[in-house]
Amino acid sequence: MAWLNLAKEAQRWGTAHPTIVPYEAFKTKDSFFVVGAVNNRQFQKLCGYIGNDKLAYDCRFADNNSRIRNRKELKRILDSLFALKTTDDWEKIFEGSGMPYGPINNLQKVFSHPQTIAREMVETIQQPASVSGFVNLLGIPVKFSESKPSIREGPPSLGQHTDEILEELGLSSKVISELRTEGVVGNRRSL
Template sequence: MIKLATLSISKSARQLLPSTFDRCLGLRRNHTAAQGHGPLHGVKVIDLTRVLAVRSSETGIFRGPFCTQILADYGADVLKIENPKGGDDTRLWRTAAEKKIWKSTQKDISAYFCTINRNKRSMTLNLKQQTGCDVLFRLVKEADVVVDNFVPGKMDELGIGYESLRKFNPLIIHASVSGYGASGPYAKRAGYDAIVAAEAGMLHITGERDGQPTRPGLGMTDMSTGLYLHGAIMAALFSREKTGKGQKIDASLFETQVALLSNVAMSWLNAGEVAQRWGTAHPSIVPYQAFKTKDSYLVFGATNNRQFQVLCKLLGRTDLATDARFADNNSRLKNRKELTATLSEILISKPTTEWMRRLEGSGMPYGPINSIDSVFSHPQTAARRMVQTLPFDALSCGELKLLG
């Protein structure tokens, strides 16, 4: 259940009675977590991650909030700390189409904000004032995890870094995520998804073979960092159960993206092979890419010789399976251009639905390139409950659709 209430306490912090995590906030506990429906029920997380794109002290869009949202989905009680002056910037990041969906009285909410903050509660806190820091320390006493995306060193400057936090709670797990990590010559440099994706190699290997570098359609480096970080936090919680000690976690976009270079990196490190852009094609498997059909695009692959023989039969070209140029994957790699041209001529002759019909039940990996509306009308999307609808009175229709 989404809780997007905002409680401003920056001016009245001194009047708050020292009490429990929940009573200090004056807010009801998240319903799902309270019912014990998640494996992290009872774990309390202070979420200092935010999007404030115009300030040099904070960085990132998805990486931090996405991480804490996953913890909230698992049942953790996540308290999001927002800026007293307007809250998180993403509250105002509405598209043109959103003008008609929100109630006129709702000015500080957007679909973008809901994308990375479900199952959290919110409050505002001015961490540049001592009263705000005092409230944070009182919350930390009863928390398990603090997550932030400040530029390294900024929390220490504010007097709320790990060494300060652990004085109030030696068991605290403090997870920080930044563009380049807490050490090294780029530590203080602000990092954003597209910038780090460029600098750490992702954009170099993404795009058409002879075209320009292309940014993925989503913030994959940001979100992958959030995934790595949530796993590290889970491991730290498990470690604390065994050792009785908290710890500091340092994650970065740069390290995540370097790690995600995977097989491309291994080929360079061990064989000196320089990576190329392949479009939708695969560097070491042929065929395995998108092909234009009569009306759209179809992606399929033959990851071994048996599958290639099956594919040739389904396409009505058994002669290709016995052609010495395409006898095995090594041969197909050498003759990629010729095979791709031949398959392209075949595929463009019929619509995608016809090729899908032929491939059905073959055991071949295949699928169309769907538009977003096709994704959400897909039978598997419904079968796996990848869209959830919840009551939300900020919307004119009274319901909010969320990703599963």
């Protein structure tokens, strides 16, 4: 929007928000925790939750414009405070706060999260090419109340649909057979 309305080139901010400070990921004792304060009231609440009420009344951080101007100094202060506790500790502290917050999960936590399980975001399907005979796939992200989407089949094996594709392109089965004989098209693998 800054480019469209002001012809202002974007900058790289990492996990930080360009116009709301603070709103980014902070290193904790064991991981990372994202938290934001989108207005002055939330900034005051944030300061209370992190154990530094005085910070909310520091003139360098009195309002969002001041916090933007003093972003680096505020980040340094917040980094030192968030590093004192684990991500789980911070989640407990912010629970029910109404603030935007959350952990940055590793993949193990993502796929074992109750919401991931409840939304059936991992589906196990048969896959003959797999050593176990099964493969895990990401589930369908869009769910409907009246119908349940599902994965109809697994990833295709090498050459599984070659004939169908060549036929759709207008080649006859005789021409496809000749292409196989000449080595232009690989031999179909057993499914």
